Amino acid sequence: MDQPKAERPPKADYARIATEEAFAPAEMMNIWRKILEGPDPDPGFVSLIGFYMTSQAERPRHIMNCLTDLGAMRLRHMEEAGIDRQVIALTSPGVQVMEADSAVDFAKVANDELAEACRNHPTKFSGMVAIAPQKPAEAAKEIERGIKQLGLTGVIINSHTHGEYLSNPKFWEIFEAAEANDTPIYLHPNTPPRDMIRPFLEVGLDGAIFGFGVETGLHALRLITSGVFDRFPKLQIIIGHMGEALPFWAYRLDYMHAATVRSNRYESMKPLKKKPSEYLRENFHITNSGVAWEPAIKFTQDVVGTDRVLYAMDYPYQHSIEEVHSLDRMQMAPEVKKAFFQTNAEKLFKIS
Numbered sequence: 001m002d003q004p005k006a007e008r009p010p011k012a013d014y015a016r017i018a019t020e021e022a023f024a025p026a027e028m029m030n031i032w033r034k035i036l037e038g039p040d041p042d043p044g045f046v047s048l049i050g051f052y053m054t055s056q057a058e059r060p061r062h063i064m065n066c067l068t069d070l071g072a073m074r075l076r077h078m079e080e081a082g083i084d085r086q087v088i089a090l091t092s093p094g095v096q097v098m099e100a101d102s103a104v105d106f107a108k109v110a111n112d113e114l115a116e117a118c119r120n121h122p123t124k125f126s127g128m129v130a131i132a133p134q135k136p137a138e139a140a141k142e143i144e145r146g147i148k149q150l151g152l153t154g155v156i157i158n159s160h161t162h163g164e165y166l167s168n169p170k171f172w173e174i175f176e177a178a179e180a181n182d183t184p185i186y187l188h189p190n191t192p193p194r195d196m197i198r199p200f201l202e203v204g205l206d207g208a209i210f211g212f213g214v215e216t217g218l219h220a221l222r223l224i225t226s227g228v229f230d231r232f233p234k235l236q237i238i239i240g241h242m243g244e245a246l247p248f249w250a251y252r253l254d255y256m257h258a259a260t261v262r263s264n265r266y267e268s269m270k271p272l273k274k275k276p277s278e279y280l281r282e283n284f285h286i287t288n289s290g291v292a293w294e295p296a297i298k299f300t301q302d303v304v305g306t307d308r309v310l311y312a313m314d315y316p317y318q319h320s321i322e323e324v325h326s327l328d329r330m331q332m333a334p335e336v337k338k339a340f341f342q343t344n345a346e347k348l349f350k351i352s
């Protein structure tokens with residue numbers, strides 16, 4: 001598994017910047033283990049992390065091995081796959097499954113560790129700030145520390161926090177801090193929360209295969225319909241996996257949102273300044289993490305614009321050199337392909 005399975009992709013006219021790449025500090029596994037062994041752990045957490053922490057199968061062992069490495073092995077895997085730079089973030093669910101105080105403390109530990117790796121390998125690694133949404137005021141402070149003092153770029157939020165969504169105004173200090181520090185937030189998947197997961201879990205669809213996308217697409221849509229972007233018009237959210245399918249929904253979202261608002265059906269669905277699809281085009285960036293599929297990439301470029309669609313590998317969960325080759329071969333104008341692989345990421349994450 002540790003051997004490359006395909007030829008190293010040749011140098012291209014663009015740098016390949018992968019923007020949804022995961023790491024986990026080794027000490028986080030100990031905290032996670034205690035949560036798994038504690039009373040009534042979250043069923044999605046048990047299904048996902050319980051599996052990765054105990055399975056002896058080849059794929060999970062390879063992934064666990066890669067997650068904790070921020071040095072030689074990761075750099076070799078990048079080299080073998082022709083990846084010039086990784087934008088690295090704390091793997092899901094990160095600190096969001098912890099109780100509030102340890103979440104706040106451990107986010108700082110993870111950010112210090114990631115920042116150090118980025119300082120050691122400044123041309124290879126960029127890193128995002130992890131925060132504990134459990135304590136929005138602390139999260140806002142950590143965003144500022146991560147961006148201004150640690151030199152990190154972007155904020156990672158692994159979707160819901162104990163079943164709560166950022167559409168709730170109690171979390172909006174986080175958005176205020178993101179706007180103030182001019183940094184995007186990567187809304188990365190998590191397993192569906194306790195009150196959503198049963199029909200997924202009973203047929204094995206709760207993880208990255210489908211449950212992730214449903215849960216995170218819902219989260220992103222809740223941000224739109226709750227009016228987050230009317231309140232924070234400059235806020236930029238990044239979503240992976242080809243926008244968790246939202247671009248494909250855009251037409252129907254616009255139609256049904258307007259129809260629902262017009263008929264005063266829900267107290268919770270108020271009029272917005274713009275159509276849902278306009279927020280997708282103005283407040284979202286979309287990565288292709290895990291979707292090395294030309295038609296989906298082109299469709300999404302068509303819906304949100306070629307300046308808002310970025311490359312991501314999803315290392316180590318989808319560690320495939322073959323996919324890099326197939327994306328290199330996409331039939332796409334050279335300047336658009338360069339935007340996809342390189343320049344959109346450089347602008348968004350302020351990489352020079």
Ligand code: 1DF
Pocket residue numbers: 022048091092093189207208289290314317
């Ligand atoms: C998996 C996939 C797990 C992704 C992840 O984090 C993750 C997986 C725990 O395959 O179990 O980030 N992913 O983004 O596709």
Ligand code: MN
Pocket residue numbers: 020022188240289314317
């Ligand atoms: Mn991922």
